Amino acid sequence: MLTYMLYSLKRRKAANLITVCISFLLVVLLNLYFGTMHSYEQQLHELAENALVYGRVTNKNGSRDSGLFISESVLDGLSASDLITDESCAVYLLAGEGEFTQAEWEKCVHLQVSGVNRTEVVDGLSAEKIHFGKKYDESFFASDSLVCIVDESVMRKYGWETGDKIELTMYYYSSASELFKLELYPLGLVELEIVGSMERLAGVTSAIPPDVVIPFEAVRRIYHQQEIPFFADTVSFYVDDPMRLNDFKEEMRAIGLQERDPTAMDSYIGYTLAVRDSNFVTMASQLRQSIEVLRSFLPVVCILIFAIGYIVSYLLGNGRMGEYALLRLQGMGSVKGTAPFLGEQFILILLGNLFGNALMLLFADSVVVILVNGVVFAAYGIGIIMAYCRMGRKSVIGLLTVSQ
């Protein structure tokens, strides 16, 4: 059986070369098909990693995303969520040095104070512009200690130094009984240690820069100590895994964030979720659609390969029925009589695959090449087996009579 197969491989050069070429072309074409699909899948995967989906809390009609009243329940819900990352929170206060009475506040309150949890929350501020003292570093923003960093010009004006302890009387904004009107309320006298300075930000951005920056959690602590309900002014974040955008939106709904309603009245209450996901959704949808289209062709591709395998083997087998009959006549059973032709075909496909793989490995991903081999051997192989099974069912008497 093996001997006959080897003779056949050696002596049917033209037919064998054609079979190898068909297999080679199939591998190349399939590599292009699977390669494109794989590339789209990779792009989708990379899109999820690279395309940042930014979210923020706004008022109901989406017109404001800062200077809001964002409740602690929303803040806690966001902090507990695994689906968001790089959460940025800020609360804005006013302050004056030392202790003074309520009547004196307009004369004494000149300092803009921001409670933030990250450097970037302060417009124009970066790590290079902050000069911490010995005890502190970037971890300052995550602290809940009563510490602060102060604008260099403010420090010069007030004669403060890093390491000094300063007393500030703080005021917070709260909504007045009248609609859309904010009023200032005293938060109390707070002693803060200056742990660093920041370069002057005035003129760097259009926003009014803070004179004093305090860790966000420290501000929250002060509110709690004073037993005043805490609200954040600004909250923004990134979606950790954009591929789970629907899960994320579901979770946001569960923590009380609603969908934007452009027709709603203006307000300062922050309970609406605004997500900049349109680009991501568009790109992801396009990629998903392309992948789906390519995937939907997979059964057709498999049937096509099967058909090619079947037709090629059918035609080759038809031309070799006489040889099959002779093998049977020599005493080989139907399975043994078919095996040399089947084995020969598989060796030729294997050769075509090897050449195709060698070429495609230069361009394609190895995962794609493995996938292609799997499909070729499965679909094409089934086609070959079915074609040669037909040979095995042929009547030897009939074949020998016909060839006479």
Next chain:
Amino acid sequence: MEKMIEAVNVSYIYQTKYQKTKALSGVSCSFERGKVYAVTGKSGSGKSTFLSLLAGLDVPTEGTLNIEGEDMRKINRDTYRLNRASVIYQAFHLFPLLTVLENVMFPMQLQHVPAKQAKARAQEYLKKVDLPESLYKKMPGMISGGEQQRVAIARAIASGGEILLADEPTGNLDSQNEKVIVELLCKLAHEDNYAVIVVTHNEAVAAAADVVYGMSDGVLSVVRE
């Protein structure tokens, strides 16, 4: 002499989806070693079908065909063709991809005879059928019909069996080659003790046989014993 093959009331029906054709009807006869049998008859009389049954390519629809007392239905017919019975045809039926020598070696390779031994024996059989050594490495398509039929006979005897079946072995040959082949077949029966069964409508071939059967419409009758 011991009966090598015995047909008892053998009938055979070709059956397709649409029709049934009775090719053999109640055939009874026997074949012994050392003799040449000729089965004569017109085309379509059923003689080739009978030969195919003797070769174990199918089994009778009715009746039994015994090989040295064993029912053909109960033996492995592939092994039977491999080791005991060989067939030669009018169209020679040599492997087109194998050389003359490789064609004769082939049955021995199937019997797992070592290559060197198979080659030596193949050369011996080719000498026996008077084939010049210069043709051993030629492909079958490159030699004449008479030479091809001699190679087919050499391949038939290479399997080491004792039954040689021939279906119109001289049908494609000229009278000179016909004579050579008939002499060869007779030699194999009389000298090497083969049971040689030849299906033919050639009178010269029938004349050389020891026993002649006639086949008409699937019914076998004795013409000469």
